[in-house]
Amino acid sequence: MSLTPPCESFDPDAVAADDRDCLWHHIKPHHLFQSAEQPVIASGDGLVVRDIRGREYLDAASGGVWSVIVGYGRRAIARAVAHQLETLPYYAGVLGTVPAARLARALVDRLPGMDKIFFSNSGSEANEKAFKLVRQAARLGRDRAGKVKILYRDRDYHGTTLATLSATGQAERRRGFEPLCPGFVQVPHPLCYRCPFELSYPGCEMRCATEVERIIESEGPDTVGALIVEPITAGGGIIVPRDEYLPMIERICRRHGLWLIIDEVVCGFGRTGVFWGHQHFGISPDIVTMAKGMAGGYEPLSATAVRPEIFQRFLNDPADPGQRLNYFRDISTYGGCTGPMAAALETLRIIDAEDLVGNSRRMGTYLLDRLRELADMPLVGDVRGRGLFCGVELVADKKTKQPISEALMGRIVAAINARGVLVGRTNASLPGNNTIMNFAPALIVTREQIDQIVDAVKAVLAQRWRD
Numbered sequence: 001m002s003l004t005p006p007c008e009s010f011d012p013d014a015v016a017a018d019d020r021d022c023l024w025h026h027i028k029p030h031h032l033f034q035s036a037e038q039p040v041i042a043s044g045d046g047l048v049v050r051d052i053r054g055r056e057y058l059d060a061a062s063g064g065v066w067s068v069i070v071g072y073g074r075r076a077i078a079r080a081v082a083h084q085l086e087t088l089p090y091y092a093g094v095l096g097t098v099p100a101a102r103l104a105r106a107l108v109d110r111l112p113g114m115d116k117i118f119f120s121n122s123g124s125e126a127n128e129k130a131f132k133l134v135r136q137a138a139r140l141g142r143d144r145a146g147k148v149k150i151l152y153r154d155r156d157y158h159g160t161t162l163a164t165l166s167a168t169g170q171a172e173r174r175r176g177f178e179p180l181c182p183g184f185v186q187v188p189h190p191l192c193y194r195c196p197f198e199l200s201y202p203g204c205e206m207r208c209a210t211e212v213e214r215i216i217e218s219e220g221p222d223t224v225g226a227l228i229v230e231p232i233t234a235g236g237g238i239i240v241p242r243d244e245y246l247p248m249i250e251r252i253c254r255r256h257g258l259w260l261i262i263d264e265v266v267c268g269f270g271r272t273g274v275f276w277g278h279q280h281f282g283i284s285p286d287i288v289t290m291a292k293g294m295a296g297g298y299e300p301l302s303a304t305a306v307r308p309e310i311f312q313r314f315l316n317d318p319a320d321p322g323q324r325l326n327y328f329r330d331i332s333t334y335g336g337c338t339g340p341m342a343a344a345l346e347t348l349r350i351i352d353a354e355d356l357v358g359n360s361r362r363m364g365t366y367l368l369d370r371l372r373e374l375a376d377m378p379l380v381g382d383v384r385g386r387g388l389f390c391g392v393e394l395v396a397d398k399k400t401k402q403p404i405s406e407a408l409m410g411r412i413v414a415a416i417n418a419r420g421v422l423v424g425r426t427n428a429s430l431p432g433n434n435t436i437m438n439f440a441p442a443l444i445v446t447r448e449q450i451d452q453i454v455d456a457v458k459a460v461l462a463q464r465w466r467d
Ligand SMILES: Cc1ncc(COP(=O)(O)O)c(C=O)c1O
Pocket: 065, 121, 122, 123, 124, 125, 127, 157, 158, 159, 160, 230, 234, 235, 263, 265, 266, 291, 292
Protein backbone atom coordinates (compact mmCIF):
# COMPACT_ATOMS: atom_id res chain seq x y z
CA MET A 1 0.00 0.00 0.00
CA SER A 2 1.28 3.46 -0.73
CA LEU A 3 -0.09 6.90 -0.06
CA THR A 4 -1.67 8.73 -2.95
CA PRO A 5 0.76 11.46 -3.96
CA PRO A 6 -0.84 14.57 -2.46
CA CYS A 7 -0.69 16.74 -5.55
CA GLU A 8 -1.54 14.16 -8.17
CA SER A 9 -5.19 14.91 -8.70
CA PHE A 10 -5.84 18.31 -7.18
CA ASP A 11 -4.42 21.76 -6.83
CA PRO A 12 -3.64 22.21 -3.11
CA ASP A 13 -4.14 26.00 -3.24
CA ALA A 14 -7.56 25.59 -4.83
CA VAL A 15 -8.59 22.96 -2.28
CA ALA A 16 -7.36 25.12 0.60
CA ALA A 17 -9.43 28.01 -0.75
CA ASP A 18 -12.51 25.79 -1.12
CA ASP A 19 -12.00 24.56 2.42
CA ARG A 20 -11.64 28.06 3.84
CA ASP A 21 -14.46 29.66 1.82
CA CYS A 22 -17.16 27.02 1.53
CA LEU A 23 -16.80 24.20 4.04
CA TRP A 24 -18.48 24.61 7.42
CA HIS A 25 -16.23 22.59 9.74
CA HIS A 26 -17.77 20.65 12.61
CA ILE A 27 -17.33 22.06 16.13
CA LYS A 28 -14.64 24.43 14.88
CA PRO A 29 -14.32 28.13 15.60
CA HIS A 30 -13.78 29.47 12.09
CA HIS A 31 -11.76 32.48 13.23
CA LEU A 32 -8.83 30.01 13.26
CA PHE A 33 -8.71 30.44 9.49
CA GLN A 34 -7.82 34.11 9.96
CA SER A 35 -4.47 33.30 11.49
CA ALA A 36 -3.46 30.12 9.63
CA GLU A 37 -4.48 27.73 6.89
CA GLN A 38 -6.06 24.66 8.47
CA PRO A 39 -4.85 21.20 7.44
CA VAL A 40 -6.94 19.48 4.79
CA ILE A 41 -6.46 15.72 4.87
CA ALA A 42 -5.84 14.11 1.52
CA SER A 43 -4.85 10.49 2.05
CA GLY A 44 -4.10 7.86 4.63
CA ASP A 45 -2.27 4.59 5.06
CA GLY A 46 -2.16 2.49 8.21
CA LEU A 47 -1.99 5.00 11.07
CA VAL A 48 -0.62 7.84 8.98
CA VAL A 49 -2.62 10.60 7.29
CA ARG A 50 -1.16 13.13 4.91
CA ASP A 51 -2.51 16.62 4.21
CA ILE A 52 -2.73 18.45 0.89
CA ARG A 53 0.67 20.09 1.51
CA GLY A 54 2.32 16.71 1.99
CA ARG A 55 2.70 16.92 5.79
CA GLU A 56 2.28 13.57 7.53
CA TYR A 57 0.67 12.94 10.92
CA LEU A 58 0.48 9.88 13.09
CA ASP A 59 -3.21 9.63 13.91
CA ALA A 60 -3.69 8.69 17.57
CA ALA A 61 -7.44 9.37 17.38
CA SER A 62 -8.55 6.97 14.61
CA GLY A 63 -9.88 9.68 12.34
CA GLY A 64 -10.45 12.29 15.06
CA VAL A 65 -13.43 10.61 16.69
CA TRP A 66 -12.31 6.98 17.04
CA SER A 67 -13.81 5.44 13.90
CA VAL A 68 -10.98 4.20 11.68
CA ILE A 69 -10.27 1.13 13.77
CA VAL A 70 -8.53 -1.03 11.17
CA GLY A 71 -6.40 1.82 9.81
CA TYR A 72 -6.42 3.69 6.51
CA GLY A 73 -5.80 2.32 3.04
CA ARG A 74 -7.60 -1.01 3.38
CA ARG A 75 -8.09 -2.01 -0.23
CA ALA A 76 -10.05 -5.11 0.81
CA ILE A 77 -12.76 -2.90 2.32
CA ALA A 78 -12.81 -0.63 -0.73
CA ARG A 79 -13.11 -3.67 -3.00
CA ALA A 80 -15.89 -5.24 -0.90
CA VAL A 81 -17.85 -1.97 -1.05
CA ALA A 82 -17.27 -1.55 -4.80
CA HIS A 83 -18.40 -5.10 -5.49
CA GLN A 84 -21.52 -4.64 -3.38
CA LEU A 85 -22.40 -1.33 -5.06
CA GLU A 86 -22.13 -2.95 -8.47
CA THR A 87 -24.37 -5.79 -7.32
CA LEU A 88 -27.01 -3.84 -5.39
CA PRO A 89 -26.38 -0.41 -3.85
CA TYR A 90 -29.59 -0.03 -1.94
CA TYR A 91 -32.92 -1.31 -0.94
CA ALA A 92 -34.99 0.20 1.88
CA GLY A 93 -34.90 -1.66 5.17
CA VAL A 94 -38.49 -2.84 4.78
CA LEU A 95 -36.91 -5.71 2.82
CA GLY A 96 -33.76 -7.67 3.56
CA THR A 97 -30.65 -7.58 1.39
CA VAL A 98 -27.83 -10.10 1.31
CA PRO A 99 -25.25 -8.02 3.22
CA ALA A 100 -27.86 -6.79 5.73
CA ALA A 101 -28.93 -10.34 6.56
CA ARG A 102 -25.33 -11.55 6.78
CA LEU A 103 -24.22 -8.67 8.93
CA ALA A 104 -27.22 -9.04 11.25
CA ARG A 105 -26.25 -12.70 11.75
CA ALA A 106 -22.58 -11.81 12.33
CA LEU A 107 -23.58 -9.29 15.01
CA VAL A 108 -26.12 -11.57 16.70
CA ASP A 109 -23.41 -14.24 16.89
CA ARG A 110 -21.22 -11.78 18.81
CA LEU A 111 -23.96 -10.58 21.14
CA PRO A 112 -25.06 -13.37 23.46
CA GLY A 113 -28.71 -12.96 24.42
CA MET A 114 -29.55 -10.63 21.53
CA ASP A 115 -31.41 -11.70 18.44
CA LYS A 116 -32.46 -8.72 16.32
CA ILE A 117 -30.50 -5.94 14.67
CA PHE A 118 -32.01 -2.68 13.37
CA PHE A 119 -29.70 -0.74 11.02
CA SER A 120 -29.35 3.01 10.68
CA ASN A 121 -26.58 5.51 9.88
CA SER A 122 -25.08 7.15 12.92
CA GLY A 123 -24.55 6.59 16.61
CA SER A 124 -27.12 9.27 17.38
CA GLU A 125 -29.66 7.52 15.25
CA ALA A 126 -28.97 4.13 16.84
CA ASN A 127 -29.59 5.67 20.26
CA GLU A 128 -32.73 7.44 19.03
CA LYS A 129 -34.06 4.05 17.94
CA ALA A 130 -33.37 2.68 21.41
CA PHE A 131 -35.31 5.56 22.99
CA LYS A 132 -38.18 5.10 20.55
CA LEU A 133 -38.31 1.39 21.41
CA VAL A 134 -38.65 2.30 25.09
CA ARG A 135 -41.38 4.84 24.39
CA GLN A 136 -43.35 2.66 22.01
CA ALA A 137 -43.09 -0.40 24.28
CA ALA A 138 -44.66 1.66 27.06
CA ARG A 139 -47.74 1.94 24.85
CA LEU A 140 -47.80 -1.69 23.76
CA GLY A 141 -47.71 -3.77 26.93
CA ARG A 142 -49.54 -3.19 30.17
CA ASP A 143 -46.50 -4.27 32.18
CA ARG A 144 -44.57 -1.28 30.80
CA ALA A 145 -47.40 1.24 30.71
CA GLY A 146 -46.10 4.67 31.63
CA LYS A 147 -42.44 3.64 31.69
CA VAL A 148 -41.35 6.38 29.31
CA LYS A 149 -38.57 8.19 31.14
CA ILE A 150 -34.97 7.49 30.26
CA LEU A 151 -32.09 7.92 32.70
CA TYR A 152 -28.69 9.00 31.41
CA ARG A 153 -25.42 9.72 33.16
CA ASP A 154 -23.60 12.91 33.87
CA ARG A 155 -20.61 13.24 31.45
CA ASP A 156 -21.86 10.59 29.00
CA TYR A 157 -22.54 11.56 25.39
CA HIS A 158 -25.15 9.84 23.27
CA GLY A 159 -25.47 11.98 20.19
CA THR A 160 -26.19 15.20 18.43
CA THR A 161 -29.93 15.04 17.72
CA LEU A 162 -32.26 16.74 20.18
CA ALA A 163 -33.36 13.53 21.90
CA THR A 164 -29.84 12.13 22.23
CA LEU A 165 -28.62 15.52 23.39
CA SER A 166 -31.38 15.41 25.99
CA ALA A 167 -29.77 12.17 27.15
CA THR A 168 -26.28 13.69 27.23
CA GLY A 169 -24.65 14.73 30.50
CA GLN A 170 -22.39 17.41 29.07
CA ALA A 171 -23.72 20.87 29.86
CA GLU A 172 -21.71 22.70 27.23
CA ARG A 173 -23.04 20.55 24.42
CA ARG A 174 -26.62 21.14 25.53
CA ARG A 175 -26.27 24.87 26.09
CA GLY A 176 -28.05 26.95 23.50
CA PHE A 177 -30.33 24.16 22.32
CA GLU A 178 -32.96 24.28 25.03
CA PRO A 179 -35.75 23.44 25.43
CA LEU A 180 -34.60 19.84 25.16
CA CYS A 181 -36.92 16.83 25.11
CA PRO A 182 -38.86 16.02 28.26
CA GLY A 183 -38.56 12.66 30.00
CA PHE A 184 -34.78 12.42 30.37
CA VAL A 185 -33.29 12.36 33.87
CA GLN A 186 -29.63 12.64 34.84
CA VAL A 187 -27.79 10.33 37.26
CA PRO A 188 -24.22 10.77 38.56
CA HIS A 189 -21.04 9.72 36.76
CA PRO A 190 -18.64 7.13 38.25
CA LEU A 191 -15.29 8.94 37.84
CA CYS A 192 -13.41 8.46 41.11
CA TYR A 193 -10.86 11.18 40.30
CA ARG A 194 -13.67 13.73 40.46
CA CYS A 195 -16.16 11.89 42.65
CA PRO A 196 -19.47 13.78 42.50
CA PHE A 197 -19.93 13.05 46.22
CA GLU A 198 -16.35 13.90 47.19
CA LEU A 199 -15.95 10.41 48.63
CA SER A 200 -13.14 7.90 48.17
CA TYR A 201 -13.26 4.32 47.08
CA PRO A 202 -14.03 1.88 48.69
CA GLY A 203 -15.39 3.88 51.66
CA CYS A 204 -17.90 5.50 49.25
CA GLU A 205 -19.77 2.17 49.11
CA MET A 206 -20.38 2.88 45.43
CA ARG A 207 -22.64 5.83 46.04
CA CYS A 208 -22.52 6.63 42.29
CA ALA A 209 -24.40 3.37 41.70
CA THR A 210 -26.72 3.38 44.72
CA GLU A 211 -27.73 6.94 43.88
CA VAL A 212 -29.21 5.64 40.63
CA GLU A 213 -31.68 3.56 42.63
CA ARG A 214 -32.56 6.54 44.80
CA ILE A 215 -33.30 8.59 41.69
CA ILE A 216 -35.47 5.84 40.18
CA GLU A 217 -37.44 5.64 43.41
CA SER A 218 -37.89 9.39 43.61
CA GLU A 219 -39.00 9.59 39.95
CA GLY A 220 -41.36 6.64 40.46
CA PRO A 221 -40.21 3.27 39.05
CA ASP A 222 -43.45 2.95 37.07
CA THR A 223 -42.45 6.05 35.07
CA VAL A 224 -38.87 5.05 34.22
CA GLY A 225 -38.27 2.75 31.23
CA ALA A 226 -34.52 2.61 30.69
CA LEU A 227 -31.03 3.70 31.61
CA ILE A 228 -28.45 4.42 28.92
CA VAL A 229 -24.72 4.32 29.69
CA GLU A 230 -21.43 4.14 27.87
CA PRO A 231 -19.47 1.15 29.23
CA ILE A 232 -16.38 3.38 29.27
CA THR A 233 -17.22 7.04 28.87
CA ALA A 234 -15.54 8.50 25.79
CA GLY A 235 -16.06 12.21 25.05
CA GLY A 236 -16.82 12.86 28.72
CA GLY A 237 -13.17 12.18 29.56
CA ILE A 238 -12.34 8.44 29.44
CA ILE A 239 -14.12 7.18 32.53
CA VAL A 240 -13.51 3.53 33.39
CA PRO A 241 -15.94 2.54 36.15
CA ARG A 242 -14.98 0.29 39.06
CA ASP A 243 -15.52 -3.39 38.29
CA GLU A 244 -18.58 -3.69 40.52
CA TYR A 245 -20.30 -0.54 39.20
CA LEU A 246 -22.03 -1.88 36.08
CA PRO A 247 -23.13 -5.17 37.72
CA MET A 248 -24.72 -3.05 40.47
CA ILE A 249 -26.39 -0.85 37.86
CA GLU A 250 -27.65 -3.94 36.07
CA ARG A 251 -29.22 -5.29 39.26
CA ILE A 252 -30.88 -1.94 39.97
CA CYS A 253 -32.32 -1.89 36.44
CA ARG A 254 -33.67 -5.43 36.83
CA ARG A 255 -35.26 -4.61 40.21
CA HIS A 256 -37.20 -1.71 38.72
CA GLY A 257 -37.98 -3.03 35.24
CA LEU A 258 -35.63 -0.65 33.40
CA TRP A 259 -34.05 -1.70 30.16
CA LEU A 260 -30.28 -1.31 30.31
CA ILE A 261 -29.10 0.33 27.09
CA ILE A 262 -25.36 0.04 26.54
CA ASP A 263 -23.98 2.58 24.09
CA GLU A 264 -21.10 0.77 22.36
CA VAL A 265 -20.79 3.44 19.68
CA VAL A 266 -17.16 4.07 20.66
CA CYS A 267 -16.20 1.04 22.76
CA GLY A 268 -17.54 -1.65 20.43
CA PHE A 269 -15.44 -3.63 17.94
CA GLY A 270 -12.37 -4.06 20.12
CA ARG A 271 -11.54 -0.50 21.12
CA THR A 272 -11.07 -1.30 24.81
CA GLY A 273 -9.32 -4.68 24.47
CA VAL A 274 -12.46 -6.83 24.40
CA PHE A 275 -14.96 -6.95 21.55
CA TRP A 276 -17.68 -5.01 23.43
CA GLY A 277 -16.81 -2.62 26.24
CA HIS A 278 -19.50 -4.09 28.51
CA GLN A 279 -17.74 -7.48 28.39
CA HIS A 280 -15.21 -6.13 30.90
CA PHE A 281 -17.98 -6.08 33.46
CA GLY A 282 -19.86 -9.34 32.84
CA ILE A 283 -23.25 -7.72 32.35
CA SER A 284 -26.11 -8.59 29.98
CA PRO A 285 -27.63 -5.48 28.41
CA ASP A 286 -31.16 -5.34 27.02
CA ILE A 287 -30.23 -3.07 24.12
CA VAL A 288 -26.82 -2.44 22.57
CA THR A 289 -26.16 0.43 20.17
CA MET A 290 -23.10 0.61 17.91
CA ALA A 291 -21.60 2.73 15.11
CA LYS A 292 -18.13 4.32 14.48
CA GLY A 293 -15.72 1.36 14.17
CA MET A 294 -18.50 -0.89 12.90
CA ALA A 295 -17.66 -0.19 9.24
CA GLY A 296 -14.11 0.88 10.04
CA GLY A 297 -14.93 4.52 9.32
CA TYR A 298 -15.05 3.60 5.63
CA GLU A 299 -18.83 3.97 5.42
CA PRO A 300 -21.55 5.37 7.70
CA LEU A 301 -23.42 2.68 9.59
CA SER A 302 -24.99 2.06 12.97
CA ALA A 303 -27.22 -0.49 14.60
CA THR A 304 -29.50 -1.11 17.55
CA ALA A 305 -29.47 -4.69 18.88
CA VAL A 306 -32.17 -6.05 21.18
CA ARG A 307 -33.05 -9.09 23.22
CA PRO A 308 -35.81 -11.41 21.95
CA GLU A 309 -38.21 -10.29 24.70
CA ILE A 310 -38.03 -6.75 23.37
CA PHE A 311 -38.51 -7.71 19.73
CA GLN A 312 -41.48 -9.91 20.64
CA ARG A 313 -43.34 -6.94 22.05
CA PHE A 314 -43.44 -5.51 18.55
CA LEU A 315 -44.79 -8.59 16.76
CA ASN A 316 -47.90 -8.12 14.71
CA ASP A 317 -51.07 -9.51 16.20
CA PRO A 318 -53.92 -9.19 13.70
CA ALA A 319 -56.43 -9.86 16.47
CA ASP A 320 -55.24 -6.86 18.42
CA PRO A 321 -57.34 -3.79 17.69
CA GLY A 322 -54.31 -1.66 18.57
CA GLN A 323 -52.24 -3.37 15.88
CA ARG A 324 -51.41 -0.13 14.06
CA LEU A 325 -48.65 0.25 16.62
CA ASN A 326 -47.83 -3.41 16.75
CA TYR A 327 -44.55 -3.19 14.90
CA PHE A 328 -41.65 -0.86 15.47
CA ARG A 329 -42.84 2.29 13.72
CA ASP A 330 -39.47 3.42 12.48
CA ILE A 331 -37.46 3.58 9.27
CA SER A 332 -34.11 4.98 8.28
CA THR A 333 -33.77 5.63 4.55
CA TYR A 334 -30.03 5.14 4.41
CA GLY A 335 -30.21 2.23 6.83
CA GLY A 336 -30.89 0.37 3.56
CA CYS A 337 -27.54 1.21 1.94
CA THR A 338 -25.65 -1.99 1.33
CA GLY A 339 -22.14 -0.54 0.84
CA PRO A 340 -21.74 0.17 4.57
CA MET A 341 -22.78 -3.37 5.40
CA ALA A 342 -20.21 -4.79 3.00
CA ALA A 343 -17.63 -2.53 4.66
CA ALA A 344 -18.72 -3.79 8.09
CA LEU A 345 -18.52 -7.46 7.08
CA GLU A 346 -15.00 -6.90 5.75
CA THR A 347 -14.03 -4.94 8.87
CA LEU A 348 -15.18 -7.85 11.03
CA ARG A 349 -13.19 -10.26 8.89
CA ILE A 350 -10.06 -8.13 9.31
CA ILE A 351 -10.57 -7.80 13.08
CA ASP A 352 -10.68 -11.58 13.38
CA ALA A 353 -7.99 -12.43 10.83
CA GLU A 354 -5.49 -10.03 12.38
CA ASP A 355 -6.54 -10.60 16.00
CA LEU A 356 -7.07 -6.87 16.43
CA VAL A 357 -8.99 -7.29 19.68
CA GLY A 358 -5.94 -9.09 21.08
CA ASN A 359 -3.68 -6.35 19.73
CA SER A 360 -5.92 -3.73 21.33
CA ARG A 361 -5.57 -5.52 24.67
CA ARG A 362 -1.79 -5.97 24.41
CA MET A 363 -0.98 -2.58 22.95
CA GLY A 364 -3.53 -0.97 25.27
CA THR A 365 -1.63 -2.26 28.28
CA TYR A 366 1.58 -0.91 26.80
CA LEU A 367 -0.02 2.46 26.00
CA LEU A 368 -1.38 2.87 29.53
CA ASP A 369 1.96 1.86 31.07
CA ARG A 370 3.78 4.38 28.91
CA LEU A 371 1.24 7.14 29.66
CA ARG A 372 1.63 6.42 33.37
CA GLU A 373 5.24 7.56 33.00
CA LEU A 374 3.76 11.03 32.59
CA ALA A 375 1.97 10.91 35.95
CA ASP A 376 4.72 12.76 37.82
CA MET A 377 4.88 15.65 35.38
CA PRO A 378 3.59 18.93 36.79
CA LEU A 379 0.48 19.28 34.60
CA VAL A 380 -0.68 15.67 34.75
CA GLY A 381 -3.52 15.08 37.21
CA ASP A 382 -4.74 11.64 36.21
CA VAL A 383 -3.95 8.90 33.69
CA ARG A 384 -6.67 6.33 32.99
CA GLY A 385 -7.99 3.97 30.34
CA ARG A 386 -8.65 0.44 29.15
CA GLY A 387 -7.39 -1.15 25.95
CA LEU A 388 -6.58 1.32 23.20
CA PHE A 389 -8.65 4.00 24.84
CA CYS A 390 -6.71 6.09 27.32
CA GLY A 391 -6.90 9.59 28.72
CA VAL A 392 -4.59 12.06 30.43
CA GLU A 393 -6.24 14.80 32.47
CA LEU A 394 -4.28 18.05 32.75
CA VAL A 395 -4.48 20.19 35.88
CA ALA A 396 -2.90 23.44 37.02
CA ASP A 397 -2.69 22.21 40.61
CA LYS A 398 -2.38 18.54 41.42
CA LYS A 399 -3.70 18.97 44.96
CA THR A 400 -6.84 20.97 44.23
CA LYS A 401 -7.24 19.30 40.82
CA GLN A 402 -7.96 22.70 39.31
CA PRO A 403 -7.94 22.08 35.54
CA ILE A 404 -5.59 24.09 33.34
CA SER A 405 -7.29 26.77 31.24
CA GLU A 406 -8.88 25.81 27.95
CA ALA A 407 -6.56 28.24 26.19
CA LEU A 408 -3.53 26.42 27.55
CA MET A 409 -5.08 23.09 26.68
CA GLY A 410 -5.49 24.33 23.10
CA ARG A 411 -1.85 25.40 22.93
CA ILE A 412 -0.61 22.09 24.31
CA VAL A 413 -2.64 20.03 21.86
CA ALA A 414 -1.52 22.28 18.98
CA ALA A 415 2.11 21.74 20.02
CA ILE A 416 1.60 17.95 19.96
CA ASN A 417 -0.02 18.22 16.51
CA ALA A 418 2.93 20.30 15.35
CA ARG A 419 5.16 17.34 16.24
CA GLY A 420 3.17 15.29 13.75
CA VAL A 421 0.92 13.45 16.21
CA LEU A 422 -2.85 13.93 16.24
CA VAL A 423 -4.45 13.36 19.65
CA GLY A 424 -8.05 13.82 20.73
CA ARG A 425 -9.34 15.95 23.60
CA THR A 426 -12.54 16.81 25.43
CA ASN A 427 -13.98 19.71 23.49
CA ALA A 428 -16.63 22.24 24.56
CA SER A 429 -18.35 19.55 26.60
CA LEU A 430 -17.63 19.75 30.32
CA PRO A 431 -17.76 23.28 31.72
CA GLY A 432 -14.27 24.24 32.91
CA ASN A 433 -12.91 20.73 32.49
CA ASN A 434 -12.22 20.22 28.78
CA THR A 435 -8.66 19.34 29.63
CA ILE A 436 -8.54 15.60 29.06
CA MET A 437 -6.46 14.34 26.15
CA ASN A 438 -7.49 11.04 24.68
CA PHE A 439 -5.49 8.38 22.87
CA ALA A 440 -7.33 5.94 20.64
CA PRO A 441 -5.14 4.82 17.76
CA ALA A 442 -6.36 2.24 15.25
CA LEU A 443 -6.27 -1.29 16.62
CA ILE A 444 -3.32 -2.11 14.34
CA VAL A 445 -0.99 0.20 16.29
CA THR A 446 2.54 -1.05 17.06
CA ARG A 447 4.77 -0.48 20.10
CA GLU A 448 6.97 1.82 18.03
CA GLN A 449 4.00 3.97 17.08
CA ILE A 450 2.86 4.12 20.70
CA ASP A 451 6.37 5.23 21.64
CA GLN A 452 6.19 7.92 18.98
CA ILE A 453 2.82 9.16 20.34
CA VAL A 454 3.83 9.16 24.01
CA ASP A 455 7.27 10.64 23.32
CA ALA A 456 5.67 13.58 21.50
CA VAL A 457 3.26 14.18 24.38
CA LYS A 458 6.04 13.86 26.93
CA ALA A 459 8.28 16.31 25.09
CA VAL A 460 5.49 18.87 24.88
CA LEU A 461 4.44 18.51 28.52
CA ALA A 462 8.08 18.87 29.57
CA GLN A 463 8.20 22.39 28.14
CA ARG A 464 7.59 25.34 30.46
CA TRP A 465 3.92 26.25 30.03
CA ARG A 466 2.36 29.40 31.44
CA ASP A 467 -1.38 29.63 31.81
C1 LIG B 1 -20.69 7.24 23.03
C2 LIG B 1 -21.26 7.91 21.81
N1 LIG B 1 -22.52 7.66 21.47
C3 LIG B 1 -23.08 8.22 20.39
C4 LIG B 1 -22.38 9.08 19.59
C5 LIG B 1 -23.03 9.72 18.41
O1 LIG B 1 -22.57 9.15 17.24
P1 LIG B 1 -22.71 9.92 15.86
O2 LIG B 1 -21.81 11.09 15.88
O3 LIG B 1 -22.35 8.87 14.84
O4 LIG B 1 -24.14 10.33 15.73
C6 LIG B 1 -21.04 9.36 19.89
C7 LIG B 1 -20.23 10.26 19.05
O5 LIG B 1 -19.13 10.63 19.34
C8 LIG B 1 -20.47 8.79 21.05
O6 LIG B 1 -19.21 9.08 21.43
